Amino acid sequence: MSKNLLVELGLEEIPAYIVTPAMVQLKDRMAQFLTDNRLAFEEIEMFSTPRRLAVRVRGLADQQEDLTEDFKGPSKKIALDADGNFTKAAEGFVRGKGLTTADITFREIKGEEYVYVTKHEKGKSAKEVLVGIPEVLASMTFPVSMHWASNKFEYIRPVHTLTVLLDDEALEMDFLDISSGRISRGHRFLGHETEIATADSYEDDLRKEYVIADSLERENMIVEQIKAIEKAQDVVVEIDQDLLNEVLNLVEYPTAFMGAFDAKYLAVPEEVLVTSMKNHQRYFVVRDKAGKLLPNFISVRNGNAEFLDNVIKGNEKVLVARLEDGEFFWREDQKLEIADLVERLKAVTFHEKIGSLYEHMERTAAISALLADQAGLSDEEKTDLARAAAIYKFDLLTGMVGEFDELQGIMGEKYALLAGETAAVAAAIREHYLPNSADGDLPETKVGAVLALADKLDTILSFFSVGLIPSGSNDPYALRRATQGVVRILEAFGWTIAIDELVEKLYALEHDSLAYEHQTEVLDFFRARVEKMMDKSVSKDIVTAVLNSSNFVVSDMVETARLLAEKAKTADFKPAVESLSRAFNLAEKAAADVAVDSSLFENEEEKALAEAVEKIAFTTDLVSNIDQLFALQPVIDAFFDNTMVMVEDEAVKTNRLALLAALTNKAQQVAQFNQINTK
Structure with missing residues (x-):
């Protein structure tokens, strides 16, 4: 039972x-x-x-269920001595199972007998x-x-x-x-x-003791109570799921209530008020039916409805103190000059091994200029980008961001607009922090996206250069998140910027403040982030083959892996990949930079393969690129069927290896096919 x-x-x-x-x-x-x-x-x-x-x-x-297990031991010739007695090997085996030699039986496996014992264990209560x-x-x-x-x-x-x-x-x-x-x-x-x-x-x-132990029941109580307040007050409450989860785990017996604050504080930017309520006080935001912020909030008490008026007053008093701070900083910050704040960044440390925030901004500006052409920015956008890169960290020295650090970038945008900066510059200041989580929002403007890329790239390269490289799960400077951000932005904007070529150009830049180092480690770090973006249904070997291709354009790599995974379901996948793999394995022996000499060809199959390789013309159509390679399968097979590559004639051998290298150099732009498992 x-x-x-x-x-x-x-x-x-x-x-x-x-x-x-x-x-x-x-x-x-x-x-x-x-x-x-x-x-x-x-x-x-x-x-x-x-x-x-x-x-x-x-x-x-x-x-417990009773347990019956069979255990295979040594072979019979080891278990028995010449006189037919059990050896120490057999005795030790059964003793380890809690049995005796009387429990031994022999079973034949592939013509040889082995010791077997069966152990029965009665289930415990x-x-x-x-x-x-x-x-x-x-x-x-x-x-x-x-x-x-x-x-x-x-x-x-x-x-x-x-x-x-x-x-x-x-x-x-x-x-x-x-x-x-x-x-x-x-x-x-x-x-x-x-x-x-x-x-x-x-x-x-x-x-009975005012504890709702079921978290789902407690959550439903909170939601129902909030909805009842909504209906009674004719308002709309933002039930943010993250905030709801937090509040849920702060209370054992929830009672929701609505409080109010002076409407004068609505003159302060909405983001300041929302941050004060949600992030600092764990309050839900209240709006009217049109979506306009109201001078009210919803909180959840850990208790019943007794003396609720006192609780409301206490919460209102605490919130007002935060709003007073916000109003004060909003007023005082508008007296500051952006140029003065930027100058003061020279004395603010980015990291003690790396230098100041101002120097970080200078490097970011240089990277931004390099990226602008590759991202296809117009002259106007380049002007806005240069201006944004010159000032984008200034709000870190404002009173508001000092008090509410969650508002960095957000307040930068607002203060920049008040100071007369263009909307594009102001937006870029806000967007350069994006994405601020693994699946967070991305920049919406090209100027903001390029600034975000440049800021993150310098952060990554700077920390790697001074040896602060993440290891294991340890990543105190969130470099994985920054790298993921770079990868996601490139893919989202469809910018066909090869990471390896970009990193090569970044390492060629000269900065007075820092010399970039550890280039190989940076590229490996990026590959690991791209791998995280691959479709989970794509097999590991295909992912590895694409990651080791010579094409380091993020969007291409992700899509190529998906396309190859689809191709793997077709009949022509295995023979095509095996043919290409054979070429890859031999091409590894080819000498570097040896041109193919058609005068050394000895059969028609060599000529046919050379002509086929010459005709390969890759475009932005990734499906066509894969199809072109797979179409080579009969030509490659014919070459190998009729051509000995590793012949004694050194010139002929070198030429044939060069031909295979020419093929694999093109195929490598799609994937390193000899890393795909077709077994």
């Missing part, structure tokens, strides 16, 4: 961003533990609040297996951890309770000096310690 198992770990408040991942991790680890121990179950439900992580296993079997639950809890990992009291073991937060129930039976075990039982804790202020009667009564028992 199956039962339900409840495991709840009560802790001090867990940081909001860790709660949901920790809940999922606990579920996954519990599932793995039960599976490894052959305890069948139907499903695992997850629960979490800021002060607890819990799972409920439904339909847990009473005992669920209770015997579940004593391992503390090990499951101890195996969890967190981005931050701590130790407390006399404990040497580090964990996300101090542990206060451990509740383990098998239906209505409390199981005894210890974790970090905490003994298990059926005691759980209610809401910190509204509830009390409470006994959980059964695994199935968990939610109801905690609800």
Whole structure:
């Protein structure tokens, strides 16, 4: 008969961003533990609040499944001595399995007999297996951890309770000096310690103590309460999912309410108000039906509706203090001159090994100028780009960005417009930070995109040059994100700029402030980012072949990998790739820069291959490029069927290798075909 198992770990408040991942991790680890121990179950439900992580296993079997395993041992000639007695090898083998030589049988495999033993293991009861639950809890990992009291073991937060129930039976075990039982804790202020009667009564028992243990139920409560306020007040509330997830993991018993602030603050840029509310106070933004920002906010209290007026007043008072700061900086920053701020950047360190922010801007300006032609910018756009590159970091020294660092770039755009800069220059100042996450928004203007590329490229090259190269998961300067940003921008704008050629040009630039180094490592770093962009359905060997092609245009590489993956489903893929691979393998022996001499050809197949290679004309049509190469398959096969490449005549051999090199040099623009697996 199956039962339900409840495991709840009560802790001090867990940081909001860790709660949901920790809940999922606990579920996954519990599932793995039960599976490894052959305890069948139907499903695992997850629960979490800021002060607890819990799972409920439904339909847990009473005992492990019995285990029957066959083990193959040494061959019979090794297991038996000349007198037919078991050797030490045989005895050691069965002893390691907890058996005796009496359990040995022999089985014939491919004409030779081997020792075999069959081990039968009776399944343990669920209770015997579940004593391992503390090990499951101890195996969890967190981005931050701590130790407390006399404990040497580090964990996300101090542990206060451990509740383990098998239906209505409390199981005894210890974790970090905490003994298990059926005691759980209610809401910190509204509830009390409470006994959980059964695994199935968990939610109801905690609800009586003002704890909503089901995170989905808690989320629905918040959303429904906000929608009720929307309807009652005839407003629209922005329910940002990231903010909702954070608020959800800050409260155990949610009560949403609406507060207000003085309408005079609406004169401050909307971004400042929204940042103050969302990022600093965890408030939801309120708008009218037309989308105009209103002097209101929605917050969620960790508690019930009692004394809610006092809570509203307190939240309003805290918010006003932030808005006062914003209004002050907005007013004072407008007195500053962009030229003065740029000059002051000479004294602001970009990195102690690299130099100042001003020097970083100078290098970025040089890179921008180099990129402008390749990106096809007009003369007007080039003028705007040069101006933006000369000033784009100035807002870092404004009071507003000093107080609200999330607004860097955003305030730069606003202050630039107030100072009379063109809209294109102002937009580029904002857009140069984009994308600011792996899948974040990209720049919309060409000027902004080029400035973003230049800024990121100098950042990458500068840090690599002074040896600050990411290793493993360690990337304190977010260089992977910057590289991914470069790759994504190039692809999004369709700029056919080859990364290797671009990097070559960047390393040729001369800067007074820094000399770029570690070029090879930079290119390898870019290849790794391009690989991340490849369609996950593309096989690893095709990805590798494309990454090692001589075409380092990001959009081409991504599309070529996809096209080759599609081609792999067709009948002509295997023979074409095998023919090209054969050419690649031999071409590796060719001498560098040897021209093909048609006078040394000895058969028609050599001439045919040379003519076919000469006719290859690649364009921007990637499908056509692949088709041209695949069409060479019969010509290549005929060449190899009728031509010995590695002949004794050195001149003939060198010429034939040069012919294959001419072929592979063109094919290499698509992929390094001998790295594709056709088995």
